[in-house]
Amino acid sequence: MIRLNAFFKVKAGVTTAQVKELADELVALSRKDEGNKGYDLFESTTQPGVFLFCESWEDKACLTRHARSEHFTRIVPELEKLTDGGLSIEQFER
Structure with missing residues (x-):
């Protein structure tokens, strides 16, 4: 099993609604991906x-x-445009 934690900080002037619009779509579609155990x-x-x-991930x-x-x-590229410095990803295995 693989666990990813991806942190990001939004740019000044970016609203929670802007982030959630993209992120909610990514979450919903990614949960349907083969081998997804949680998103x-x-x-x-x-x-x-x-x-x-x-x-x-499995x-x-x-x-x-x-x-x-x-x-x-x-x-993800659209989401990264809203961040201050992109996503910081930590990967763990079990």
Whole structure:
């Protein structure tokens, strides 16, 4: 099992609604990907403008297919435009 935690901070002037519009679509579509065991978005309650994607994948092959999917390659670059410095990703294996 692979766990990804992807943190990002939104740019000044970007609203939560802008982030959630893209992120909610990514979450909904990614949950349908083969091998997905969980995919959620959380907003920090202690650091304004900080968000976290928590993803769990059956194995590396499933994660690779996800990263090549139409929805991922379309949505993530748009989401990154709203961030201050892009996504910071931590990967864990069990």
